[in-house]
Amino acid sequence: MKDEIAGVIFDLDGVLEFQGKAYPGAVELLVSLRRRRVPIRVLSNSTLKSRRACTGKLNQKGFNVYEHEVVTASFATARYLETLNPRSCWVLLKEEGMEEFRNFRHDLNNPEYLVLGDLREDFNFQTLNKAIQLLYKGAKLIVMITETVDSSLGEMELTVGAYGKMLEDTAGIEATYIGKPNHYIFDITLETLRNIDRSQILMVGDKIGTDILGAKNASLKTALVKTGEFRESDLESPVVVPDYIFDSVRDVEKLFP
Numbered sequence: 001m002k003d004e005i006a007g008v009i010f011d012l013d014g015v016l017e018f019q020g021k022a023y024p025g026a027v028e029l030l031v032s033l034r035r036r037r038v039p040i041r042v043l044s045n046s047t048l049k050s051r052r053a054c055t056g057k058l059n060q061k062g063f064n065v066y067e068h069e070v071v072t073a074s075f076a077t078a079r080y081l082e083t084l085n086p087r088s089c090w091v092l093l094k095e096e097g098m099e100e101f102r103n104f105r106h107d108l109n110n111p112e113y114l115v116l117g118d119l120r121e122d123f124n125f126q127t128l129n130k131a132i133q134l135l136y137k138g139a140k141l142i143v144m145i146t147e148t149v150d151s152s153l154g155e156m157e158l159t160v161g162a163y164g165k166m167l168e169d170t171a172g173i174e175a176t177y178i179g180k181p182n183h184y185i186f187d188i189t190l191e192t193l194r195n196i197d198r199s200q201i202l203m204v205g206d207k208i209g210t211d212i213l214g215a216k217n218a219s220l221k222t223a224l225v226k227t228g229e230f231r232e233s234d235l236e237s238p239v240v241v242p243d244y245i246f247d248s249v250r251d252v253e254k255l256f257p
């Protein structure tokens with residue numbers, strides 16, 4: 001059947017879990033999809049989590065996922081950086097996400113690439129000044145995600161994309177952005193689902209501007225869930241219209257009669 005869904009890509013935060021807890025029905029949904037032999041992927045714009053750490057945290061919450069099914073923005077950025085065969089890089093990132101970059105040559109004084117992830121409280125006057133000086137000297141800028149604010153912890157916080165845009169504007173350069181909605185992270189994820197027609201792959205997300213937009217651009221089917229960071233106002237003049245809108249991730253089951 002043409003409309004049949006043969007693979008599902010889930011956003012993580014706000015879809016499968018929120019603020020550290022799995023959504024009701026999410027674990028069972030994944031079990032049910034596996035029973036139907038539907039390939040599953042988890043696609044997260046997290047930069048702080050490596051693929052390994054993200055898989056471990058999901059499994060601690062009762063999910064049963066494998067490392068090869070999980071793509072984080074830090075993982076995708078490292079894969080992209082590999083294709084550039086860089087002489088050296090300075091990766092501005094904290095926590096386990098750094099694991100993805102252990103095979104690169106790190107040079108904080110004269111890097112070929114500045115790779116921007118979440119540096120949390122270390123995005124300070126000194127660090128940002130050093131970054132801008134390196135960009136003026138010719139270093140190239142890769143930014144892990146486009147998003148400028150993050151409300152996943154409750155309070156709104158500035159995040160990676162805000163610093164990326166500031167550095168771009170100040171240095172008068174153009175950065176490469178990797179995470180959703182950009183095509184790089186989708187390319188890396190879809191490479192592992194090559195045997196399925198894109199029109200039969202469903203992306204499930206809570207954000208129109210990242211999950212749904214990026215998935216549409218990649219010719220995937222899309223389902224917006226009204227959980228996580230979703231707000232009713234998101235539907236007022238959306239940049240793109242999702243194929244399905246569900247109250248929660250458990251409704252994805254309805255697409256598998």
Ligand SMILES: [Mg+2]
Pocket residue numbers: 011012013014015205206207228229
């Ligand atoms: Mg989300």
